[in-house]
Amino acid sequence: MPGLVDTHVHVNDPGRAEWEGFASATRAAAAGGITTLVDMPLNSTPATTTVAALAAKRAAADGVCRVDVGFWGGVVPGNVPELEGLAAAGVLGFKCFLVPSGVDDFPHVGERDLREAMPVLARLGRPLLVHAELPGPIAAAEEAARGGDPRRYATWLATRPPAAEVEAIRMVLGICAETRCPVHIVHLSAAEALPDLRAARARGLPVTVETCPHYLVFTAEEIADGATPLKCAPPIRGRANRDRLWEALRDGAIDLVASDHSPCPPALKAREAGDFMAAWGGIASLQVALSAVWSGARERGFTLADLARWMSERPARLAGLADRKGVIAPGADADLVVWEPEAEWTIEGARLHHRHPLTPYEGSRVRGIVRSTFVRGERAFDRRADGKAQDRFAAAPTGRMLERTGSGAAERSGIVERTDRAPSGGAVDRADRSR
Ligand SMILES: [Zn+2]
Numbered sequence: 115m116p117g118l119v120d121t122h123v124h125v126n127d128p129g130r131a132e133w134e135g136f137a138s139a140t141r142a143a144a145a146g147g148i149t150t151l152v153d154m155p156l157n158s159t160p161a162t163t164t165v166a167a168l169a170a171k172r173a174a175a176d177g178v179c180r181v182d183v184g185f186w187g188g189v190v191p192g193n194v195p196e197l198e199g200l201a202a203a204g205v206l207g208f209k210c211f212l213v214p215s216g217v218d219d220f221p222h223v224g225e226r227d228l229r230e231a232m233p234v235l236a237r238l239g240r241p242l243l244v245h246a247e248l249p250g251p252i253a254a255a256e257e258a259a260r261g262g263d264p265r266r267y268a269t270w271l272a273t274r275p276p277a278a279e280v281e282a283i284r285m286v287l288g289i290c291a292e293t294r295c296p297v298h299i300v301h302l303s304a305a306e307a308l309p310d311l312r313a314a315r316a317r318g319l320p321v322t323v324e325t326c327p328h329y330l331v332f333t334a335e336e337i338a339d340g341a342t343p344l345k346c347a348p349p350i351r352g353r354a355n356r357d358r359l360w361e362a363l364r365d366g367a368i369d370l371v372a373s374d375h376s377p378c379p380p381a382l383k384a385r386e387a388g389d390f391m392a393a394w395g396g397i398a399s400l401q402v403a404l405s406a407v408w409s410g411a412r413e414r415g416f417t418l419a420d421l422a423r424w425m426s427e428r429p430a431r432l433a434g435l436a437d438r439k440g441v442i443a444p445g446a447d448a449d450l451v452v453w454e455p456e457a458e459w460t461i462e463g464a465r466l467h468h469r470h471p472l473t474p475y476e477g478s479r480v481r482g483i484v485r486s487t488f489v490r491g492e493r494a495f496d497r498r499a500d501g502k503a504q505d506r507f508a509a510a511p512t513g514r515m516l517e518r519t520g521s522g523a524a525e526r527s528g529i530v531e532r533t534d535r536a537p538s539g540g541a542v543d544r545a546d547r548s549r
Pocket of ligand 1: 122124154374376
């Protein structure tokens, strides 16, 4: 299959590399069949909201990546003067929040900021990725949920109502219609927003939609008290909602699936207390996204072609990389994943290559084992089929940094020079599992 393109990854590097980091994230990506990942502009320090911050990102990623890496820039209040420079420097597009993001150096924007930024992005031909929840419905819901048991999942769920997503998406679609700025709704959770999204698409608005493995796998009914590894925002909702997300993948209202891998040090998940309100929000899933989504898709009668469309082709198109990533085609990079769709395995966090073993998929029985991952024709990862679980990586990291230029993309020239001198071909050595 074409290698996966994961357009929603929080690498947290530089600044919070102890949360993940480019070396560990790209190892996990390679082991999970992902050949390109795109890093989110927040949770690192600095956040990628200036050209200087993008340079710091590239310095952190330089020479340590196992797969190809691109960067989203950020839209925050007051940084419109930076947007053109960030685009010229090669960011693939821009991300914004409409509610507090959880980190102080990535404040959220409001309608007025969007009216300033979106015409600029439309002119630059870069999509705006939107964390679509509005503060108003959340504040009202928090008031109503006050005094609830913080160990109960229902308490957290009640504070992030579907209305927060629905109203945010309506607001953004309105400005999208005025400005024609391409809009991408990240991590859609509330199925209630689907009618508006379908109508917008029917009107020809440039809008795309993503959901994540956790919204397709887990359900609120099954989340145990204190199971804080499952806390994320927007939250995982009920079973009927999950079924509607799968239907939206079937009819095309949802374009793609990205991991929203957002790990943190285990202590921040407040597991001893099991306090959903105190825990950091974010789900670690990068390496298991292929198996998690495929397991659910297969049960529902979807095919490998559907999976490749959701997790390779469409994300590559979103990132402006469609001419060379996400497809097996003449002229495209030979980014490939060789995997066994029927093979079963049990997810054990300690055996994954994420920096931290904590994942809500712990103990899940899934189908789909990655055997080899090729990045631009070179074997980046290899897992032996002989039963001795041995994960092996290429001798040297050969991932490149991708940038978007005009409608296409190219590597930064300095990086090309360096990686072309790196060992290549069959040079695959024993994995260093020490982290
Ligand atoms: Zn995210």
